[in-house]
Amino acid sequence: MKLKLLACFLFLAATQLQAQEYFPKNDGVKSRNTNYTVFKNAKIHVNPASVIQNGMFAIQNGKITAVGKNISVPANSVLIDLKGKEVYPSFIDLYSDFGIPKPERAESSSDQPQYDAGREGYYWNDHIRAETDAVAEFKYNQEEASKLHKAGFGVVNTHVPDGIIRGTGTLATLNPEGTEGDRIIKEYSAQYLSFEKSVQSRQSYPTSIMGAMALLRQVYLDADWYAGGNADNTDLALEALNNNKNLVQIFATDNLLDEFRADKIGDEFGIQYVILGSGNEFERLDKVKSSGATYIVPLNFPDAYDVENPFMAEHVSLEDMKHWNQAPANLKMLAEKKVPFTLTTHGLDAEKDFHKNLLKAIEYGLKKEDALAALTTVPAKVIGQEGKLGEIKEGAWANFIITSGDYFDKESSLYENWVQGKRAIIEDMGTTPITGKYDLKLNGNSYTLNITGEPTEPKAEVKLGDTKIGSKLSFEDNWMNLLLSSPDTTKTEFIRLVANIPSETNTISGKAILPDGKETSFTAEKSSAEKNSEEDKKEDKNHPEVLPVSFPNKAYGFSELPKRQDVLFRNATVWTGEAEGTLQNTDVLVKDGKIAKIGKDLNVGRAKVIDATGKHLTAGIVDEHSHLASSAINESGQNSSAEVSMEDVVDPTDIGIYYDLAGGVTSMQILHGSANPIGGRSAIVKLKWGEDAEDMIYNNSPKFIKFALGENVKQSNWGSNVRFPQTRMGVEQVFTDYFSRAKAYEEAKANGGDDFRKDIEMETLVEILNGERFVTSHSYIQSEINMLMKVAENFGFNINTFTHILEGYKVADKMKEHGVGGSTFSDWWAYKYEVNDAIPYNAAIMHSQGITVAINSDDAEMSRRLNQEAAKSVKYGGLSEEEAWKFVTLNPAKLLHIDDRVGSIKAGKDADLVLWNNHPLSIYAKPEKTMIEGVVYFDIERDKQMRKQIEQQRNELIGQMLEAKNEGVITQPVTKKEETHIHCNTLEEIH
Structure with a gap:
C-alpha cells in the first residue's frame, strides 16, 4: 500500500512539474547569468x-x-587564455537537410502509373510543394550536430529535400545547449527548387528533365495569374509560391548541364537562382561566370579507379579519368574566375571527409582566404546575414571555432566550436598537438618519424632510411608511448619509447627501453621548413599534374574552340545540289562563314587554299530525324506533351556529335520520342562540337513539333492499361479533343484580356492551327497516315512531314494531294508488327509521285553513314546519284524549312560543307573535313593526332591512378558502362 501511495505521489509531482512549464518564469525568482x-x-x-x-x-x-x-x-568575466591558438568564424552550410525527417515514399497497391494529383486544395501537380515549411519539421539532432561541429559548422540553412518546388528553408544554428526557439535565426530563409520529383507522390508527370522545366514555366505563369485574383478556388501551393518569391531562391542540380538549365528558367522569369552545383563548373567557366549565380559547391571528389587490371582499365572513359584528375581544382578555377561560391557538406560524411577534401582543394591551388570566405562571409551575404554571421565582430553571433593552428593545415586540430556562445568540445585544449615530421635519434640510429591524425588519436609512420619500421603509437594525458620493431628484420624484437610532452615544444625527449632491457634516451626534433628534404618537398605537392580542360571535356574535345576562317577549296568535284548539278574541277570560296563564290580559277585573296583535286565537295548532310545530343527523349507522363521542348535538353557533350561530323552530318532535327500522340517541340541544331547548347541551335529556328501514331502511343508494349489512348481509334480522338480545346482556348484568349490564364501546351497547339509550327509525325500504317491528314484538314492545317512512313508507298498520291513530305528509312523492316509491309522501294516510289523525300536515321549508328543509306535508293528504285544525294541534304533541309541556309552549295548559303576523299555515295568514302559556317569541326588529320593524344592522356592518367593506389588512397572498382541505344520509344524517369 505504501508503495502504491508513493507511486501516486511521484506521478502527481511529475505532472505538476510538467504543468508548471506552461507558465512564464518570474525573472525575479530565477537569476540570469550575465557574465x-x-x-x-x-x-x-x-x-x-x-x-x-x-x-x-x-x-x-x-x-x-x-x-x-x-x-x-x-x-x-570568465577569462580563457588562447595563447598559441587561432580563432575563426564558424562555418555556414546553405544546402542542408539537418534536423528534417526523411520524407516517406508514397506506396501503392497498384503497379499502374498515377496521372492525377493526390491532394485537394493544392496545385494540379503533386511535385509542386511550395507550401512546405522546414521550420515546422525542424528538430535538433545532437548526433548529426556533433558531426557538423567537428567539421567547423555552426549554422545550416536546412530544408525538406523533396519535390520540384520544395518550399521554404529555415536558418538554424547548431547551438548544443539551446532550445529550438534559440536556434532558429530566420524562420523562412530561402525557397528551394530542383528538377526532382517528390517521393511523397506517385504522380507520373513529369517523367523527364524537359517536363520538369515545362512544369516550372507553367507554375510561374500560373502564380502570376493567381496573384491577380483570377482563380475561383484557393490554391495553397500557388499562394505559398507567391509569398516566397522575395526569398533567396536556391536551385538544386546534380550536373553541369542542369545548372545551365536552371539558370535558363531563372533568366526567363527574372529570377537569379543560387545554384547547388555539381563540382564540374571548371568545364565551362565562362558560361558559369555569365550566369551571374552564386554557386553552392559540394566537396565530393571522385575516387581514383583501380586500373591495375589492364583489361578492365580499357572500360574507364577518358572523360571519367579527366574528371578524377581535374575536379579537385574546380574551386581554384572558380575563385580565379571570380565566381562567387560557398561550400556544402552535401553528399559527404561531414565528420570524415569535409576537412580532408577541403585541404585537397587547397593543395590544388585554392587560396585559404577564398576557402574561408566560401565558408563564412559569402554564405552570410547570400542569406542576408552580413555582420551577424561569418565574422568575429561586435554585434555578431558568438559563432566561432578554436584551433591549434592554421585550420587549413593538415596538422592542425579543431578544439572547440562555439555556437551562440555555447561550447561544443571537440578535443581537449589541454592536449599538446604532436603531429608533424620529426628527426628521431635513438641508439645511434636516425629515424624519420611522421605523426598524423587527431591530437588524441595520432598515428605514426617510422622509417629508417627508406625502410619502413613497424610502429604503434598511443597518446594520453600528454604521455606518448611508441612501440618500434627492431631494425633487424630477422628478429622479432621491439624498442619501447616513452615521453611526457611539454606544451609548445618542437622537441620530444624521453626514455627508450631496448630489446635487451637496457635503458637509453631518445630525442625527436620537429623538422623545420628549411630542413625538409627534396623528398619532403615533393610530398608537399601532393597532387598529380592537372590535365588541361577541353571542349567538351572528353575524348576528341578541342583544347581551344576552332575559329572561323576564309577557305578556298581548289579544283574539287562539286555536288551543288542545285540546277547546275555536279561540277568538275571547280573552286568554292568560303568567306565570313558563307559560300561566297563557285567557279573556276577563283581569286584566293586572304583565304586558306585547300587542294581538293580528285576529291568531292558536298553540302553537309542533314538528318531530319535524330535523337542524338539530348539528355531526354520522351515526356511520357501525359498523352500530350506539347509544352515541352527538346531545345531545353540539348546535350553538346554527346560523343555522337563528333561521330556524326566524321560521317559528314552538319545539321539535324532532334525530335521528341513517340511515347504519346502529341509529343514535344523539336530542336533543330548544327553539330558545333565543343560549343554550348545554345550555340548549336539554329538562330530563328523554324518551329516544329513531334506527333506519333501506332504501337508506341497506344502503349502496346508498356504493360499499362491506365493512360488514354489504348487503341488506334483512341489516338485519333486525342488529336480531335486537343485541337478542339486549342480552338476554344484561342477564342477565350481573344476575349480574355489581362485576366486570361496562359497555357503553354495550348499556346503550342494554337501555333499549329495558325501554321506557325510544323508537325513531324511518327507513322507506319497507311490507315493512320490517312487519319492524321484528315484530322489536320478538318482543323485547317497540314502535316509537314511523315517520318518513318514505311507504308508511304501505299498512300503517296494522297500525301501529294495533302502537301506532306516523307522522311523514311532506306531498308528497315520487320522489327515490329506494324512495319511488316515495309519495302526498300518506299523512298523511290514516294519520290516518283512528286513528294519531297528524305532518308533519316532515328539511330545514332545509322546517322554516321547516311551517305550510304542514300545510295541504297540508287539500287532500290533506280534514282540518279544526284537525286539520291538530295535525300540526305537538300530534301531534309526543305522539310525542315532551312533550305535557304543549308542543303546545297549555292552562293549566299551557310558554308556547311564536307570534303570527301571519294565519291560520297561510295562505301569507301570518308569525310576529310567537315565545316559548319566556315569553321572546321572535323578534320581527319586532327583526328589521327587526337587518337595519339587520347592514348597518351589515358596512359598518363592510368599512371597517376596507379601511383595514387600505391600511396594508399581509396579507389573505386571499374565497371563496364553500357551505352544506351536511343530510339523513339526510349523512356526515362526522373526521380
Whole structure:
C-alpha cells in the first residue's frame, strides 16, 4: 500500500512539474547569468581579409560584444587564455537537410502509373510543394550536430529535400545547449527548387528533365495569374509560391548541364537562382561566370579507379579519368574566375571527409582566404546575414571555432566550436598537438618519424632510411608511448619509447627501453621548413599534374574552340545540289562563314587554299530525324506533351556529335520520342562540337513539333492499361479533343484580356492551327497516315512531314494531294508488327509521285553513314546519284524549312560543307573535313593526332591512378558502362 501511495505521489509531482512549464518564469525568482566570457592571446581571423595577432574578444548572451588588440575586461568575466591558438568564424552550410525527417515514399497497391494529383486544395501537380515549411519539421539532432561541429559548422540553412518546388528553408544554428526557439535565426530563409520529383507522390508527370522545366514555366505563369485574383478556388501551393518569391531562391542540380538549365528558367522569369552545383563548373567557366549565380559547391571528389587490371582499365572513359584528375581544382578555377561560391557538406560524411577534401582543394591551388570566405562571409551575404554571421565582430553571433593552428593545415586540430556562445568540445585544449615530421635519434640510429591524425588519436609512420619500421603509437594525458620493431628484420624484437610532452615544444625527449632491457634516451626534433628534404618537398605537392580542360571535356574535345576562317577549296568535284548539278574541277570560296563564290580559277585573296583535286565537295548532310545530343527523349507522363521542348535538353557533350561530323552530318532535327500522340517541340541544331547548347541551335529556328501514331502511343508494349489512348481509334480522338480545346482556348484568349490564364501546351497547339509550327509525325500504317491528314484538314492545317512512313508507298498520291513530305528509312523492316509491309522501294516510289523525300536515321549508328543509306535508293528504285544525294541534304533541309541556309552549295548559303576523299555515295568514302559556317569541326588529320593524344592522356592518367593506389588512397572498382541505344520509344524517369 505504501508503495502504491508513493507511486501516486511521484506521478502527481511529475505532472505538476510538467504543468508548471506552461507558465512564464518570474525573472525575479530565477537569476540570469550575465557574465562575460573573454578570450585573450588568440590569433583572431575576424574575416577572410582581416587577422588580429594576440587579440581579444568578449561574448555575452550569445553575441560578441567586443573585439580588438586590447579590450576592457568587465568585472564579471570568465577569462580563457588562447595563447598559441587561432580563432575563426564558424562555418555556414546553405544546402542542408539537418534536423528534417526523411520524407516517406508514397506506396501503392497498384503497379499502374498515377496521372492525377493526390491532394485537394493544392496545385494540379503533386511535385509542386511550395507550401512546405522546414521550420515546422525542424528538430535538433545532437548526433548529426556533433558531426557538423567537428567539421567547423555552426549554422545550416536546412530544408525538406523533396519535390520540384520544395518550399521554404529555415536558418538554424547548431547551438548544443539551446532550445529550438534559440536556434532558429530566420524562420523562412530561402525557397528551394530542383528538377526532382517528390517521393511523397506517385504522380507520373513529369517523367523527364524537359517536363520538369515545362512544369516550372507553367507554375510561374500560373502564380502570376493567381496573384491577380483570377482563380475561383484557393490554391495553397500557388499562394505559398507567391509569398516566397522575395526569398533567396536556391536551385538544386546534380550536373553541369542542369545548372545551365536552371539558370535558363531563372533568366526567363527574372529570377537569379543560387545554384547547388555539381563540382564540374571548371568545364565551362565562362558560361558559369555569365550566369551571374552564386554557386553552392559540394566537396565530393571522385575516387581514383583501380586500373591495375589492364583489361578492365580499357572500360574507364577518358572523360571519367579527366574528371578524377581535374575536379579537385574546380574551386581554384572558380575563385580565379571570380565566381562567387560557398561550400556544402552535401553528399559527404561531414565528420570524415569535409576537412580532408577541403585541404585537397587547397593543395590544388585554392587560396585559404577564398576557402574561408566560401565558408563564412559569402554564405552570410547570400542569406542576408552580413555582420551577424561569418565574422568575429561586435554585434555578431558568438559563432566561432578554436584551433591549434592554421585550420587549413593538415596538422592542425579543431578544439572547440562555439555556437551562440555555447561550447561544443571537440578535443581537449589541454592536449599538446604532436603531429608533424620529426628527426628521431635513438641508439645511434636516425629515424624519420611522421605523426598524423587527431591530437588524441595520432598515428605514426617510422622509417629508417627508406625502410619502413613497424610502429604503434598511443597518446594520453600528454604521455606518448611508441612501440618500434627492431631494425633487424630477422628478429622479432621491439624498442619501447616513452615521453611526457611539454606544451609548445618542437622537441620530444624521453626514455627508450631496448630489446635487451637496457635503458637509453631518445630525442625527436620537429623538422623545420628549411630542413625538409627534396623528398619532403615533393610530398608537399601532393597532387598529380592537372590535365588541361577541353571542349567538351572528353575524348576528341578541342583544347581551344576552332575559329572561323576564309577557305578556298581548289579544283574539287562539286555536288551543288542545285540546277547546275555536279561540277568538275571547280573552286568554292568560303568567306565570313558563307559560300561566297563557285567557279573556276577563283581569286584566293586572304583565304586558306585547300587542294581538293580528285576529291568531292558536298553540302553537309542533314538528318531530319535524330535523337542524338539530348539528355531526354520522351515526356511520357501525359498523352500530350506539347509544352515541352527538346531545345531545353540539348546535350553538346554527346560523343555522337563528333561521330556524326566524321560521317559528314552538319545539321539535324532532334525530335521528341513517340511515347504519346502529341509529343514535344523539336530542336533543330548544327553539330558545333565543343560549343554550348545554345550555340548549336539554329538562330530563328523554324518551329516544329513531334506527333506519333501506332504501337508506341497506344502503349502496346508498356504493360499499362491506365493512360488514354489504348487503341488506334483512341489516338485519333486525342488529336480531335486537343485541337478542339486549342480552338476554344484561342477564342477565350481573344476575349480574355489581362485576366486570361496562359497555357503553354495550348499556346503550342494554337501555333499549329495558325501554321506557325510544323508537325513531324511518327507513322507506319497507311490507315493512320490517312487519319492524321484528315484530322489536320478538318482543323485547317497540314502535316509537314511523315517520318518513318514505311507504308508511304501505299498512300503517296494522297500525301501529294495533302502537301506532306516523307522522311523514311532506306531498308528497315520487320522489327515490329506494324512495319511488316515495309519495302526498300518506299523512298523511290514516294519520290516518283512528286513528294519531297528524305532518308533519316532515328539511330545514332545509322546517322554516321547516311551517305550510304542514300545510295541504297540508287539500287532500290533506280534514282540518279544526284537525286539520291538530295535525300540526305537538300530534301531534309526543305522539310525542315532551312533550305535557304543549308542543303546545297549555292552562293549566299551557310558554308556547311564536307570534303570527301571519294565519291560520297561510295562505301569507301570518308569525310576529310567537315565545316559548319566556315569553321572546321572535323578534320581527319586532327583526328589521327587526337587518337595519339587520347592514348597518351589515358596512359598518363592510368599512371597517376596507379601511383595514387600505391600511396594508399581509396579507389573505386571499374565497371563496364553500357551505352544506351536511343530510339523513339526510349523512356526515362526522373526521380
